[in-house]
Amino acid sequence: MSPKKPFARNAWASSALGTLLLAGCATTPQQPAPGAEATAQAPAASASAQAATETVRSLGVELNHLDRSVRPQDDFYKFVNGNWLKTASIPADRARYGTFIELADKAELAMRAIIEEAGAAQARQPGSTQQKVGDLYNSFMDTQRIEAQGLEPVRAELQRVKALKSAAELPELFAEFMRDGVQVPFGIYVGQDAKQATRYIVYASQSGLGLPDRDYYFKQEPRFVETRAAYVAYIEKLLTLAGEKDAKKAAQAILQLETALAEMSWDRVKNRDREATYNLKTVAELDALTPGFPWARFLKAAGAESTPAVIVRQPDYFQAMSGLLKKTPLPVLKQYLTFKVLDERAPLLSSAFDTANFEFRGKTLQGMQENRPRWKRAVEVVNVSLGEAVGQLYVERHFSPASKQRMQELVANLREAFRKGIDGLDWMSPATKAQAQAKLAKFNVKIGYPEKWRDYSSLEITAGDLVGNVRRGDAFEFNRQMAKLGKPIDRAEWHMSPQTVNAYYSSTMNEIVFPAAILQPPFFNPEADDATNYGAIGGVIGHEFSHGFDDQGSRSDGDGNLRDWWTAEDKAGFEKRTAMLVEQYNGFSPLEAMNVNGKLTLGENIGDLSGLTVAYQSYKLSLQGKPAPTIDGFTGDQRFFLGWAQIWRGLYRDDAMRQMLLTDSHSPPQYRVNGVVRNMPEFYEAFGVKQGDAAWLPPEQRVKVW
Template sequence: MSPLKTFSRRAWARSALGTLLLTGCATTQQPAPSDDAPPPAVPASTSGTAAKAASTEAVRSLGVELKHLDRGVRPQDDFYTFVNGNWLKTTSIPADRARYGTFIELADKAELAMRAIIEESAAAKERHPGSTAQKVGDLYNSFMDTQRIESLGLKPVNDELARVKAVKGADALPELFATLLREGVPVPFGIFVGQDQKQATRYIVYATQLGLGLPDRDYYTKQEPRFVEVRAAYVAYIEKLLTLAGEKDAKKAAQDVMAFETALAAKQWDRTRNRDREKTYNLKSVAELDALTPGFSWGRFLKASGAEATPAVIARQPDYLEAMSGLLKSTPLPVIKSYLAFKVLDTRAPLLSSAFEQANFEFRGKTLQGLEENRPRWKRGVAQVNNVVGEAVGQLYVERHFSPDSKKRMQELVANLREAFRKGIDGLDWMSPATKAQAQAKLAKFGVKIGYPDKWRDYSPLDIVAGDLVGNVRRGELFEHQRAVGKLGKPIDREEWGMTPQTVNAYYSSTMNEIVFPAAILQPPFFNPEADDATNYGAIGGVIGHEFSHGFDDQGSRSDGDGNLRDWWTPEDKTGFEQRTTMLVEQYNGFSPLEAMSVNGKLTLGENIGDLSGLTVAYQAYKLSTQGQTPPVIDGFTGDQRFFLGWGQIWRGLYRDDAMRQMLLTDPHSPPQYRVNGVVRNMPEFYEAFGVKEGDQGWLPPEQRVKIW
């Protein structure tokens, strides 16, 4: 689906794109053994004549950072720590980060590249009005001009606050909600434009629950001490912003806002239920929505949103919308106005004077994520430019930092992964011929996008004004909104990208039935053109396989090759599939990275399937690429061992406890250690590569191992 940017783009990236890779989604001294020989043991060093000879003969380097290996840990017991242990011991999370790892390292690299591009435009003495350089330079400079921002105080949002204050009755809420959403301010529900999941050839409006200021509905109800502390800090934060804005009784208003959000949270669906594509597909006419939400006019709301051309509305959580309308009627209007005023202030606080900015960081950075300090101003400025005119600077990024050779080699890898998946489907012993035929038909229709769009986004309608930071951001949100609603009634744009090229991530879209790999992720350790094939297949090959697998995970398997949500499985095949996925849920439920908190196996099921099936298919693709030849030993590692090392190293990562707590409640991805250990212990190929035996900590009895695709 493509997003309708009527609220924070970052908050709804996942809804807009489908399934992501990360939220918000990478030794022996003996010759390689023969097929019937036992796998070699892992050595204590890489010295030795055979290893040196193999390294010399190899066309490419190992592609694995050996300095990060912890050779005091057996790979048979804890493969993740074996591959990443020294990195984990010697690395600290930067003070301005909630987590750190390979994705952040690459994001930092891309960020530096973007800074150079952006600051060139910002420093240019002459910029043609309306040009990319003018838009980029004036936007960045408006963020970096802290003296002007400080002098303006609350002035940039006075018109938004006045609009909220002017509301005389609940009857005016549809238009007010539409206005706020169009400019990126959240209200109790959100909308976005995407392909109709059951009629993928048309665009339609989706309506979904929204409007909470804490990361998840569970933050409002959990009674553990840390959640109680967070709620108290949130009320204090609401009070602080309202006080800065001149609210006379900010303390009471903050308590009222918290009570209103708590009531909304009680009616919202949990994240596991929200993953169900059938339950969240509820096609409604405008008249049906009006009947569902008495007192709230959807016709007026859609007209004010510019989305009246939608053929209908898909209500993702209809009972929530019904309950929300009841709360809007029963809640005193001054409370709703306080709530909306806070939403304006909370959204704009990072763009306002230091008092607002610091209050925002103290709660959203320190309290919620455990950050020690705010990110440097220039980094936040680069992020702001990326949010508003991302493809414009992305085009310059690609010209400087992405080679045609990288794209060509990626295309070869994708072709091998597709062939491996095709053969894998044919070889399934639990799937009937009829369902296999449907699966093959879907696979044949998979689209692939690598590096960057063939058609770049046109930002010419967007006005960027020197010195008008809040106005620039608002106009950026409105531009995205207009671009999205402008799709209604038009053919599907199959050239559109849901990520910028400088984004370190990848995704699968079920309605487009395509996988997408931006340029920024196609770098070491994920993809290294100079590295050994085995390592690349384990790293970027596993990522490619992960995205392929999302077309066939517990949700993607519900859509056909044309992107339509329909049941194309036989009942027996569905039962066999669910038996396997239930085993995977149980496995991941047993992982506990924090005391008294475990991975939610149901919430993370799709991503866990993607990891396991993706790496399995990547291994088969790697074997196809060897054409029956035994790869040389490089630095003491066999080809199969290098394959798994490639996967293990891309997931190294550290999390602050508060960030991990939030991840466990809200993120459909498992923590990094389980994306490695939770996967390899299900793969017989890993057992053979590293000689895993019963009694090793990484051992699972064969009957407990899960194989899906």
């Protein structure tokens, strides 16, 4: 997961949390799968639109999306989603499209109604949620005022940079910009101490890059060379609009500075290593690490002076960064920081800035054809600054107590299946099993919405002041984080709003969290067949449980403390299995000359495989020994796998996929289906997969972790 808004781009320690999604061909007709003869041929007996509509409520699978010309034994993802893939298109204002976006669009419409209702109210009580929501939304929609203001809303921030007299003043400026949501070469946040989870502490992490990943600065393939050229042009454009002299030369200097930062930055695989990124430092040790950068001054300016210490995620980066800051000419530092202000504020400024930002960040980086409609971006701004305030209204209107109760039952069933699964592992010793069971027993579960809503009373929102409103929203969140220092752990806190279509696991809290917005079809359908629900939302629940036992989550115990609770032999057995999974996913190539990074995606791939395995066992337990009925020609086991496959249907633009492969810890959607099921013997039995089928893996190459 990522927080409401990172204090500096790339600063959040995502390795501490596992999420469901960051953030999603012509074939020859073959023989139907065993047990699916009634539906696996085209045309199917029940293939009329009317019949498909009638079966959705009982089956829970959208039959019209199935491509019956594809054998499930060869490409299960396309078998389940093929017709959707052929007929769906990515909206012009999106970089990708699929089930997550469909539900996000639905939540967005619901939020629009709530927000515009507040914005249209004639008598809004000053300081009320209605006033804040309405004025923030309206300030984004008031394009006439925004156009007339031009550069004025950021004049003070630009002047702050201009007034910088030497690098010695950077600690206070960095703290100020972090608080206001502007990127600088590193970021801080407050979280639980990974080795002492009962206390809050400051983490410091590398940041400062304007391109999505360090690799964008070095790869020599044509598309990356073109992207760097477009980035320089974008920098030059913003600086020119702001009146910067010799913007072209400044843009080159900024790229050179960021390239130096990228060279010293850790890659994303190394950043996933929770032991390597845990480096506890006193202020004196930090000062010694970064000569010339006084940390006491910086922490005081950030309001974080009460932190017991600082956990530095990439010590050598900080050491090199301090040297770079000292040798970089002051005019270049000013140009860099000026650009960071403009880049952050561009979507909030006049159309010239907004368009330039979209042309690069939307079109060039993600392949989007059009900017999102203004109202959608306005809803997003409100969700970022006032997420739980509007989330409370969303839950009241769109989430039923019955859904929460059913989810609680499913979670309990999945926990029991996971417990039995641990006991049944033939590669793990009783000593490690006991530790795993102790951790599982301490899992906390949050469903739907927070029990305690966030208090926004201190956040000032003013009519007509868009940039000021967003800046104060960022500062509110930053200050809220810093205020945790020295206080007891807030176990009621959520890191996602209820209207978010996602889910997450927190290693330091040892908890799994399911926001209300994901608890809808096709993920969760209270009126659908149990088998389908276990494959869909059951797989999601299992995925989050499994994050507690993936390659990084398994390093923490049930109290959230980073410690090794494995025997040496069991750890070796675990790593042998996960290494096999890495190799499998390394072989997947959704774009020419670009493959999935099996090490980067390992945690999520373990979550998918182990999560679906546990969900299957839970489904079988739910039958209590009774046979499952056949529905529309599909057995219960087949419906289980159909439920999993249909939640991952998705399309990506090539540029968005390119960025995903370099930056995202999740695998592309087709491999979250095909990469998983070919490791599960239950899938082979359900669909009669045999040697020679594309989904076949020799038994000795199949992976089972949990």
